[in-house]
Amino acid sequence: MSALLRVRNLTKIYGEPGERTLEQTGPEWNSNICPETDSIVACAGVSFDLYPGEVLGIVGESGSGKSTVVKLLYFDMEKTAGSAWLRPYNDGRTNMLEASGQQKRYIRNHLMGTVYQNPRDGLNFSFSSGGNIAEKLIMAGSLHVGSIRERASFLLEKTEVPVRRMDDTPASFSGGMQQRVQIAKAIANNPPLLFLDEVTTGLDVSVQAKVLDLIRELQQELGIAMIVVSHDLSVIRMLTDRTLVMKHGRVVESGLTDQILQDPQHAYTQLLVSSLL
């Protein structure tokens, strides 16, 4: 089996880095701000392979760079350095981070989906919920109104959003429902890869549970590979096979999720696990 996504040396630096910026930042320095240039290393040297149908967790505190990794891969941000190859894109031969704008749009619309922490980032609140899903389908080339509506209602049903409310804007929905519309939109074109960035943060526990159950069911049924970003170890434990632990923009430890939780090696991971309620 070969990797669906290969990521090497993914790096994002804000400001003008100097020659020693990477040497002088990271967990050993307890900072991601370069003391010489004041540039900020959001993430650096991140490398991993994701296999088809695999769920990878990225855990770490606020500001550790975990969301940056996902945003770079979804082209929400421009990388400073690094490469990523996605197998369904040109047989994995082309670094997608160097692709043209047009190609990136194609990859985003056909091969990936993302669910943000804040539904406002993933949904257009002036469109209806059905319209939001239609947008994603149209971007991927669907033009037939009837089949778009049919697909949208199928997806809403799948994510347990009442289809009757298809023509209402997500602004009138509860937080959990908005999140489920976002998920419906993200999987609209059957992408092989889905990014989930703190998707349950800020929801009530019972709503959290429903969203997590939905993600797990979709994963089992559709076999989508996922990258799950969360500061919540119980989300990571429930959803993922493998986990990367990040601190100050670097991966400090990676391993099987049960190993990370039961036999953490790095001092930071040990602290994180012992902080679990």
Add this chain to the structure above:
Amino acid sequence: MNIVEVNQLSKTFELHILHDKMIPALHDIEFDIAEGEIIGLTGKSGSGKSSLMKCLYRTYLATGGEILYYSRGGVINLVKASDHEIIALRRSEIRYCSQFLSVIPRVSAIDVVAEPLARTEKNRDLARSKAKDLLEALGLPTALWDAFPVTFSGGEQQRINVARAIIARPRLLLIDEPTASLDQRTKDVVIGLIRDLKQEGTSVLCISHDEYTLERLADRRLHLQSGQITHAITESI
């Protein structure tokens, strides 16, 4: 033919948050498991039984030594294998059954049991019907089949746990106290199910304190004391 060969295995926990305190758990462990062999692992609490089992499953990273596993695809050192290799083995060949049930919440008993088989067979209905057979054999009341195991009693959870561990017929079964909180009749059923697996060639490493279970199950015993194997007794079968 051996399925597992453990050489000079050691495990020490280094607790950075307690000023890099070192806690030795296992030292110089050497043993083999033959195909179709059931080994009883005994020893007092804290002697390292679970640590050894978790090193084999890679929930714990061994500090030194090697664990050679003869998979269908060739020999793999479980200490050094990549995470992806371990994930693949866990899906197809090696199963770990912990002492306490820790499953995904809000999944019905029947689906918890069926899940490992549904993954390998890609046939949910078949997996569910096999899960029903197992739960029936283990005497779990039918009223509980659709309920969530989190709320079950210790003995009921234990049965779910055992059923889940054996349903996909692993090549290597690591099982921790399979009969601890069961009544006599159910104990015999569990012992019978594990012996059936052995007949099909499954190798089993079984932690137990229960003499009744060990006598009926183990071909051989390993005794751990302070993280070391003290003596290995061969049982007459």
